[in-house]
Amino acid sequence: MQPKYEEKTFESYFNTELDRRASIYFPFGQVQEGGIGADASGFSRNRWLWWRLGYPYFLRMPFEGVDIREAADEMEIHIGREINNIPNIKANLFFQYKRPEFITSKLGSEWPHWHQKYFRYDIYQEQQELLVHLALKFGAKALVLYASPALENVNDLVDAKRRKCLIENTNFRPAAELTGHHRNTYIKAGTYSIACSEPEGMGRFDLLQQLEALKDNKSVNGKESVIEAANTVRNIAKQDSVFGTAYRRELNIYSEAGLNRFPLLFSIVSMSVFRELSGIQWVLAIDNQ
Numbered sequence: 001m002q003p004k005y006e007e008k009t010f011e012s013y014f015n016t017e018l019d020r021r022a023s024i025y026f027p028f029g030q031v032q033e034g035g036i037g038a039d040a041s042g043f044s045r046n047r048w049l050w051w052r053l054g055y056p057y058f059l060r061m062p063f064e065g066v067d068i069r070e071a072a073d074e075m076e077i078h079i080g081r082e083i084n085n086i087p088n089i090k091a092n093l094f095f096q097y098k099r100p101e102f103i104t105s106k107l108g109s110e111w112p113h114w115h116q117k118y119f120r121y122d123i124y125q126e127q128q129e130l131l132v133h134l135a136l137k138f139g140a141k142a143l144v145l146y147a148s149p150a151l152e153n154v155n156d157l158v159d160a161k162r163r164k165c166l167i168e169n170t171n172f173r174p175a176a177e178l179t180g181h182h183r184n185t186y187i188k189a190g191t192y193s194i195a196c197s198e199p200e201g202m203g204r205f206d207l208l209q210q211l212e213a214l215k216d217n218k219s220v221n222g223k224e225s226v227i228e229a230a231n232t233v234r235n236i237a238k239q240d241s242v243f244g245t246a247y248r249r250e251l252n253i254y255s256e257a258g259l260n261r262f263p264l265l266f267s268i269v270s271m272s273v274f275r276e277l278s279g280i281q282w283v284l285a286i287d288n289q
Contacts, residue, residue: 005154007099076262089225093283098148131175230267
């Protein structure tokens, strides 16, 4: 059965806790939201719409709006300030969040491996290939992980959030270790899992310990690192066999509007589109020493 909570809820709670508990890490989306200060923008000359929004759109007072390139100039400057205020970046993290099934019946395919109730999630080949591609491309500069909660219902999820122990209640697995498998199964958080088709035991993985190890990585300029990482991901995504066409089509909208003239803003936009289409969350590891 499916746990009684939404994947997006787990993702949101997880990102918030990761930001608070791992001192040099935070979800990049928080910088985007904080730096831009808006979740969406649009333009319309529809008088009824502006009237409903409370704007006095009179017949003799046309609302001209702001040219998108003018807005991009201002956003690039502002985001640049935000990025420059971030300590140097040591690594990138990519999380593929998974809401698992909770198997309670002995008829479950993997029951003979556990002989008790267990969690499992599917590994989609196209998604897995993309994650492995990212892992190979970034090497030691990135952690590319599946993250799946070991929680049965929304009450457990909220309780873990309130007690700030959601990380301890999550099962992690480096994507590269799941190559050749179509499912991953586990009975508890963070320590052990069994991947199937051919069963293969997966050893202990401690996320916070792995994150602390990244402190030894060489720091690089925050702005340059963001642009470089986004360029790498963008090139990979454009060639992806599953959503590459859709990704290119979406980016063309922004390119045709001239946003590709603004490297930092275009990097953030392209990573936002990547996340929307792939479901992969980009997180930065920063040096706060």
